[in-house]
Amino acid sequence: MEPFAASQNSTGLGEATSNDRLTVPPSAFQRTAEKEHDLFVAEQAYRRFKGKAENRPWLVRSTLDPLHGVDLKPGNPLHQVIKGLLDAPVLQRMRHISQLSAGSWVFPDAVQPRFGHVLGCAYLTAQLLDDLRPRVSEGIQKQIDQYGKAVVAYALLHDLGHIAPGSHVAQWVWFPQNSDAHEIISRKIIEEDPGFRAKLEGILGRQGVNDLSAMLREDGSVPQWTWQMITGGGWNTDRGDWVLRDGHFAGVKYGDYDLAIIQKYLTITDDGQFAIEEEGVDSLESFFRARADMYRQVYGHRTCKVGEQMMIGLGRRARELFQAGYDLPADAAMVEVLRAKNVEDLSLATVLRMTEYWANYHIDAWSSCSDLTLRELSTRILTRQPFKRFPCDDERHKILLKLVTESGLDPNYFLYRMEPKPIDLAKDLRNALKVKVGGTLVPLTQHSATMEALDKVAVLKSKPFLAVPMDCFKEYREP
Ligand SMILES: [Fe+2]
Numbered sequence: 001m002e003p004f005a006a007s008q009n010s011t012g013l014g015e016a017t018s019n020d021r022l023t024v025p026p027s028a029f030q031r032t033a034e035k036e037h038d039l040f041v042a043e044q045a046y047r048r049f050k051g052k053a054e055n056r057p058w059l060v061r062s063t064l065d066p067l068h069g070v071d072l073k074p075g076n077p078l079h080q081v082i083k084g085l086l087d088a089p090v091l092q093r094m095r096h097i098s099q100l101s102a103g104s105w106v107f108p109d110a111v112q113p114r115f116g117h118v119l120g121c122a123y124l125t126a127q128l129l130d131d132l133r134p135r136v137s138e139g140i141q142k143q144i145d146q147y148g149k150a151v152v153a154y155a156l157l158h159d160l161g162h163i164a165p166g167s168h169v170a171q172w173v174w175f176p177q178n179s180d181a182h183e184i185i186s187r188k189i190i191e192e193d194p195g196f197r198a199k200l201e202g203i204l205g206r207q208g209v210n211d212l213s214a215m216l217r218e219d220g221s222v223p224q225w226t227w228q229m230i231t232g233g234g235w236n237t238d239r240g241d242w243v244l245r246d247g248h249f250a251g252v253k254y255g256d257y258d259l260a261i262i263q264k265y266l267t268i269t270d271d272g273q274f275a276i277e278e279e280g281v282d283s284l285e286s287f288f289r290a291r292a293d294m295y296r297q298v299y300g301h302r303t304c305k306v307g308e309q310m311m312i313g314l315g316r317r318a319r320e321l322f323q324a325g326y327d328l329p330a331d332a333a334m335v336e337v338l339r340a341k342n343v344e345d346l347s348l349a350t351v352l353r354m355t356e357y358w359a360n361y362h363i364d365a366w367s368s369c370s371d372l373t374l375r376e377l378s379t380r381i382l383t384r385q386p387f388k389r390f391p392c393d394d395e396r397h398k399i400l401l402k403l404v405t406e407s408g409l410d411p412n413y414f415l416y417r418m419e420p421k422p423i424d425l426a427k428d429l430r431n432a433l434k435v436k437v438g439g440t441l442v443p444l445t446q447h448s449a450t451m452e453a454l455d456k457v458a459v460l461k462s463k464p465f466l467a468v469p470m471d472c473f474k475e476y477r478e479p
């Protein structure tokens with residue numbers, strides 16, 4: 001392993017080195033409460049200048065969304081929450097976080113950012129709350145009036161904490177020893193960013209922001225349906241959106257299901273549980289199949305998994321070099337990330353800097369560094385060169401190990417034994433929303449024979465496989 005040449009630091013990327021602790025400057029996505037206030041004052045003045053009456057605070061704002069045709073109405077208080085928060089910098093940051101990481105390695109148009117998903121999820125939630133109102137008891141109607149705005153805000157903000165590269169995979173790239181913490185980061189942003197907090201309090205009130213925090217923690221101070229609707233088991237507005245959206249952008253039919261029917265039969269029971277009427281169960285079954293298919297055919301596609309593994313290898317190598325004291329091209333935020341033990345050690349400024357631009361800036365810089373492993377991984381990620389896959393057996397493993405070693409690459413980084421994570425259907429079905437039959441709630445697996453059968457399949461497993469770069473075969477001779 002060679003240290004980086006001194007000239008590496010004159011690329012313009014090297015103002016921070018692995019040996020300096022630099023303060024991460026505020027991110028473009030941070031705003032002070034004063035700045036937020038100034039913008040509010042400016043907006044009022046602008047409205048007066050344009051001759052917009054106070055009772056007509058904003059124009060109908062239509063967003064061309066391929067799934068829900070998002071159309072925000074000025075007179076709708078739930079839509080006002082979406083409109084009010086949409087331009088907050090921390091939300092606009094979602095435009096720079098990829099929804100599917102290496103998804104586009106297989107499905108070329110699956111490059112959608114998370115912004116469309118969170119907007120879709122919030123719109124769907126607002127629509128659902130309006131649809132539910134006439135169908136639920138008076139007590140639940142009052143709860144919708146009390147918590148509705150915070151629930152819509154929760155839907156819009158539930159994924160704020162995703163980081164690059166590629167949302168979920170980023171957690172394994174930077175903090176492989178920890179579990180996915182994007183929900184913890186979402187809370188951190190909501191609770192620690194003073195400008196955003198001020199904006200949120202302006203829209204939801206202080207109690208509304210406290211309710212929102214309680215929903216994020218799924219704690220008992222708010223009715224269960226308030227968070228079950230967004231993140232509960234079975235169908236929720238988060239999954240309800242991404243199954244359709246990711247299927248749409250991947251160009252597959254697997255994610256398709258009848259959302260309108262599910263929406264029509266969802267309900268909230270008098271004791272505050274999110275549930276579905278019997279008539280909606282057939283459509284719910286098709287949703288479960290759609291979701292399982294998306295896992296198997298899109299998210300779990302083996303080429304995408306290899307791409308993600310290469311990104312994880314990239315993070316591991318960068319950390320290894322950093323810890324060994326090599327002069328790694330890294331900005332101050334990257335230095336903080338490579339030093340951190342877990343995501344909770346990161347400052348807010350660093351978390352907000354971790355967009356796809358930031359990750360790609362470093363991958364591009366590393367693609368011309370002097371460390372062979374980091375350079376090769378970066379180049380292969382940028383130019384989409386997934387490792388080739390082989391069935392997993394000892395004989396093949398021995399040959400592939402020899403080929404990788406002879407080609408001068410480190411098998412720790414260029415020979416993978418991939419064991420796809422099983423999909424635990426049974427666990428999800430156990431936690432799924434229940435079916436309302438007359439006055440009682442029945443578990444979905446008891447009510448539906450298809451769901452009972454799916455429950456018995458329990459875990460969908462894929463076979464393990466080996467993966468190595470194709471060019472290792474350059475010198476290969478048949479034995
Ligand atoms: Fe999420």
Ligand SMILES: [Fe+2]
Binds near residue numbers: 117158159238
């Ligand atoms: Fe989400």
